[in-house]
Amino acid sequence: MSTGIPDGVICVAGLGVSGVAAARALAAAGRSVVVVEARDGESQRAAAAELAAAGVRVAFGTGLPAGAALVVTSPGWRPDHPLPAEAAARGVEVIGEVELAWRMRPPGAAPWLALTGTNGKTTAVRMLTSMLRAAGLSAVAVGNVGTPIVTAVAEPHDVLAVELSSFQLHWSATLAPAAAAVLNVAADHLDWHGSMEEYARAKGRVFERAGVVVHNADDAWSARLAAPYAAGPARTAAFTLGVPAAGMLGLVEDLLVDRAFVADPRGGAEELATLDDVRPLAPHNVANALAAAALARAHGVPAAAVRQGLRDHVPDPHRIAHVARVGGVDYVDDSKATNPHAAAASLAAYHSVVWVAGGQLKGADVEEVVRAAAGRLRGAVLLGADRARIRQALARHAANVPVVEVEGQETGVMDRVVTEAARLASPGDTVLLAPAGASLDMFAGYGARGDAFAGAVRRLAAAGTS
Template sequence: MTHAADLGLTCVAGLGVSGTAVAEVLAARGERVVVVEAVEGERQRRAAGELAALGVETRFGAMDLPEGVTRLVTTGWAPHHPLIAAALRAGVEVVGEVELAWRLRPAGAAPWLALTGTNGKTTAVRMLTSILLADGRGAAAVGNVGEPVIRAVTRTGDEAYDTLAVELSSFQLHWSASLAPLAAAILNVAPDHLDWHGSMEEYAAAKGRIFERAGTVVYNADDPEATRLAEPYPRAVGFTLRVPRPGQVGVVEDLLVDRAFVADPVEAAEELATLADVRPLAPHNVANALAAAALARAAGVPASAVRQGLRDFTPDPHRLQHVARLGEVDYVDDSKATNPHAAAAALSSYPSIVWIAGGQLKGADVEDLVRRAAPRLRGAVLLGADRGVIAEALARHAPDVPVVDISSQDTGAMDEVVTEAARLARPGDTVLLSPAGASLDMFAGYPARGEAFARAVHGLKAAT
């Protein structure tokens, strides 16, 4: 019989939330573990001290592969990272935290309902969790959100879950080879993280891995790339904002309708919810709700729980979050829109917009985004590192739209941005912060950017 201690030395890459969880779980199994971490900050030193009490060594700074390592567990590091590349050259097995969690599941473990996509993942997985809870299940959102998967799968007794709603990023899927969820969904696929994956083809291939061993494949029938990735699989269910065909879930007038998980998909359909049950009501959010509903239905959840779960769902902040209504103008925080695909979804949700955009585009193309949004734009206020790229696209595709360039990048810049947006807005308009870029050029993250916007809006309200 092979004991855990005989399995060699595992190196864990990174001392973040997932890396720490991996080290703790493996140490509890009696395995030998060493953690490699580049940053030696206060949080990292504290985590290393807690792991040391479990017999886990932490090495700061050096990115050399520890001698004797037989397995490396990464928590999202790219294949070209020096430590990962060294392991691959040495023939050391490299797996992700999610893959390791799948392998460590006990007998009779909770089934996984997994989803991925360029945008909408967190909203959809939280909708799914709400639906599962409405069905009376012991469920949790895990993976790229919430609790690390490796902790969720190793819960025992009364603390064990009976269904897991698993959000997976392309980074996690790249390092996952054997996942076999009960059902898996791809919400959408658009260019993102190309610096990590190297190409759009590799990025899409990583997303597609979620389907390889899934019991039921759920795909966005309105998204060409998601549809292409689903084509090889016979047990595929599409979701669409149009009237669903047999084998799909979709929208009929103001109803979300199932023509896939019913006894006779050709002749019958079942009402799942109404558009009024989806919050916030926007086309991309209806798609998220349909994806969540399809995954839940694949797990045997009744329509009544789908409806109740959507009604119970509370959206996360900074995702089309209504901040205020001032002088018949709505102010909406969609700071989570950190790429053009996400911004396009938000811009399609309102008829007349003063658009606040900019930040770090990470090489993304905004031409199509601006061209499609142009008829809805009342004005634009641009900020951040790559605002010039958006300004050039606006000049080409929306030359009559007034554009204000905010060059300041200090802490008060958002006050100036909101003031200028309010000046451009007219009754019935929506001032929409949907930047299409990342926030780290000016803010600690997209939540800080959204909070600055909200403060500026409330400051504007107080001044009127």
């Protein structure tokens, strides 16, 4: 095992997917492991029994086990949670599963290509994985998506495509990816981090030891986080939706072009793909493709594999997914737009929109997204816990836009939402579910919210043809 993991008891926080994977990996390496789990239910007891067979003890509660030399915390636990707070007070180091995986890499382990951002992480990392595989490499998407990274580092891959959240980066101290990108940074999870500056600081940790630093030239925070590395030992590159200068990837008419990872960045360029290769085609998704391409090119992936990877990429559900056209109106599910920045990007992809929005805003401000989208809005249907804040912003910045609030949390609420949206829409409009908020006030997750929307749209379509 790599250095950086002290002798003694290793405390793993929680019986979630990453916690169980971390506990198993540590036990397999011969370490003494105690998992601390706050919830004491049937599923937790079953998981504890399975871990016991692997030599892992589970303690129910929140206290730090005696003799703990290291805490591997759950990524969502804030520093003031009782367990990491107690560890910090006792001088016990606290890390996350991602940091643990980095420290547990075997000799000759696969390099990491890492990316983070407020929005687009999963899409970009899946695009990146597809490009790497198109180049004939054994690659897997890990981190905040797919396989637990502590499991993947022990597998015989050529390279890992690593999606990192701000929570994971907060609990990481020594990561040194071969290349790293920050897609964008906008207000999100401020209730966890405490301020925009602290949230951005966590995102910027991905650059600290990266061999290649890739930033979004069109995003002020991404550029700001990359700026200190311009004169350092790391190679730097950028991507833009504009025409790229030397050292950048960008667009020349309908072509995705590389002027960074070519023999002569000042005088040369290489075509990577066309806009038709990007699915679904929307400005923010083109930015995702360029970021993924930058990381792939930093790893030596040829242009032909970048294009093939984009063509092979299958978009995940609930990301600007077209559901149906009913009465000349398109219905689009972007339930994954769980913050205002993501909703703004989605709204910018359509010219005439009936906006379905609402949920948990997590402390984020909706003023700018409403102000920017006001000219595109033909109506708005609001639901969820923080719908009043969106209604107030609409009243300030889009006073002429008709607004309907749908109350209630019962199963049929989305049918009423879609019915009201259909009433506001005219042929040529798009009814867009881009909530700008999290879903857990009403649904099991953004996927359940998107499924409810799609189901309601299909029932609307069926009713219209019956």
